[in-house]
Amino acid sequence: MKPKLLFLCFLVFSAATFSARAQLSSRQIDSLSEKVLKTFDVPGIAVAVIKDGKLIHSKGYGLRSLKTKEPVNEHTLFGIASNSKAFTAAALGMMVDEGKLSWDDKVVDLIPDFKLYNPYVTQEFTVRDLLTHRSGLGLGAGDLMIWPDSGSVTKTELIHNLHYLKPVSAFRTKYDYDNLLYVVAGEVLAKVSGMSWEDFIEKRIMQPLGMSESAAAYLRLKSDKNTIDAHAPVNGKVEVIGKNFTQIANAAGGIWSNLEDMSKWAIMQMNNGKYGSQQEKSLFSEKAHREMWSPQTIIRGSSPYNTHFSSYGLGWFLSDVKGYFQATHTGGLGGIVTQVTLIPELKLGIIVLTNQQSGAAFNAVTNSIKDSYFGIKGKDRIGQYRENELKNQREADQITNKVWADIAAAQKKTKDKPDLNNYTGTFADPWFGKVTITDKNGVLWFQSVKSPKLCGTLSFYKGNTFIAKWKDRSMDADAYLLFSLDKDGKAWGLKMEAISPLTDFSYDFQDLDFTRSEKE
Incomplete structure (x- = not known):
């Protein structure tokens, strides 16, 4: 084949491929987001799309609060909840780079009061184990110390109380998501860095990246004028509810941020820790980044994309999606849920922040945008997630309604x-x-x-x-x-x-x- 003809064929093939994978336009994302607001009864949502190192879409939709009726914009601050865990992992990675820490250092050597139910596990537990949800403790074990409010529990009490929690599986054999061990990870960071977790995150991560509107905790925000209210269904109607601050658990879920700032964080992550106009600066090494994005704990589950592997790294969920590597995380506080999704091989990042506790809403937005980059057509993600949400709610209602019917019957019996x-x-x-x-x-x-x-x-x-x-x-x-x-x-x-x-x-x-x- 002649070189000129070969080149023309390449152009035709490239154009066809691009057409098949043409991303949603900003106008289409607008329509998608507005439909999600109505379908899932979410007061407000903020959506950002990053492509090829640039923020190509950043916009808010709906209301920050049903009380104030003020609109969401790209600067509106949300609690990112467990998306904070990746910041904790990154901070510890920086300490590894500086030689102050190893991923496999024993926790008891750093926090002498650290103690779990099993003495052997206590002695063998490493910094890596703090971040990977394989401790043997059950799903969310001990979270009532920080949820729905932390009350009068201190970090010292929380760490002391860990040894009362009984394991449900053998050490390092099973994935069970936890929050409390990230609190311990935050204390490890404080010990080796000489700074509180909050100070380190703001001074060593947020300031260099230019995340000027964000803070490591709600009470540390420079201004709360453009923050959301949390919302949840109450007796069938979505209402404003109180914010959950969980101050002692900031390392697990305390950060407040917005689209503009989180996009800077996402771009740095997809650049293997590098940032700056020419990627001339480095927050952490590529070696540390590879460790964070390396599978540590196998997760058994399903995916709408026929995923072949799913695992947890260090502060990130990792999987393959349509042949591409994906790093993602979600976060949830009472009345607030968020999602960050990164597909570095496509140089694609998607950030969705919402002020109503509907995970179906952020999944519908994220996966609709992903579909457009994968060339997937004809999938009604909004309809699929709404149908699944309603099905789950009907099944739950059947259980709870029967309980209350039994109670009503019992009250009639003397x-x-x-x-x-x-x-x-x-x-x-x-x-x-x-x-x-x-x-x-x-x-x-x-x-x-x-x-x-x-x-x-x-x-x-x-x-x-x-x-x-x-x-x-x-x-x-x-x-x-x-x-x-x-x-x-x-x-x-x-x-x-x-x-x-x-x-x-x-x-x-x-x-x-x-x-x-x-x-x-």
């Missing part, structure tokens, strides 16, 4: 009603602390001492089981209370379990084991 005095008193769990159960005019009232938001009425269900209906209806976390009685019929122990399968995993009621406190 013979089987228990003596409420047998269930009142103070009960204590080793890591969660005390709760009180009191009789208020013939109705039992549950109150946590260290997590004040966990309060509500108890309704008799059956046998020695009651149902907690929390006062804050935005939590969607009503729970079974299963009492153990002594020979005289007096409650001496108490265990709990969430009713709805949609209850956030951070309500780890199943890890609680209360016994009646001798000092009431």
Whole structure:
């Protein structure tokens, strides 16, 4: 074939390939985002797309708050929640680069008070283990110390209480997502750097990258004038709810940021730690970056893209998507969910920030944009995620509705009603602390001492089981209370379990084991 003809064929092939993979235009992203707002009842959303090292789309949609009616824009600040974990991993990678730390240093050598349930695991636990969700602890173990509020729990108490949490699998054999070990990772950073986690993130990462509007915690923001309110469904209607700050868990999920700043972070990540107008500066080495983006823990699961592998690295979820490597993470606080997706081989980054706790919403946006770059046509991602969301909600409603129907039936029976005095008193769990159960005019009232938001009425269900209906209806976390009685019929122990399968995993009621406190 003649060189000129070969060149023309190349141009035709390239044009056809580009046409097949033509990305969504900004106008199409506008339409997509507006449709997502309406479909998933999300007040506000912010969407950024990065391509070839440049921010090609950055825009807000909808409202920052249903109360103020002020609009979301590219500078509106959201809590990025667990997307903060990648910052923690990056900070530790910088310490590895400086020779102050090794990924495989033992945690007890750095934090002497660190102790887990198993002595062997305690001695062998490394910095790498803190970041990879393979400790053997269950999903969200101990999160009630920081969720739905941290109450009066300190970091010192949190680290001390880790040894009360019983493992559910063997060390380094199974993926179970956690938050508390990232709090420990933040303390490791403070120990080796001589700076608090918050100071390090702001001075050593945010300032060099020019993330001038962001902060390592909500209370450290320079201004809160352009921040979102959190929203959640309450009795079937989306409302503004209180923000969850979890100050002691900033290393796991405390950062507040916006599209403009997060795009700088994403571009640096896709450039293997390099930044600056000519990529002349480096936040961390390529070696450290490879370690963060190397699979550490296998994850079993499914994907809409027929993914062949899925794993967790250091602060990132890693997978293959249509033959391309993908690094991503999500984040969730009460009423706020976010997602960062990076496909470095395509030089593509997608950031979605929302102020309503619908993961289906950010998935619909992200995957619709991804489809356009993969050349996938005819997929109604909004419809798919909405259908799945409704299906899950119907199944959860069937469970909860039956429970409340059983309670209503039980209340009509006079013979089987228990003596409420047998269930009142103070009960204590080793890591969660005390709760009180009191009789208020013939109705039992549950109150946590260290997590004040966990309060509500108890309704008799059956046998020695009651149902907690929390006062804050935005939590969607009503729970079974299963009492153990002594020979005289007096409650001496108490265990709990969430009713709805949609209850956030951070309500780890199943890890609680209360016994009646001798000092009431």
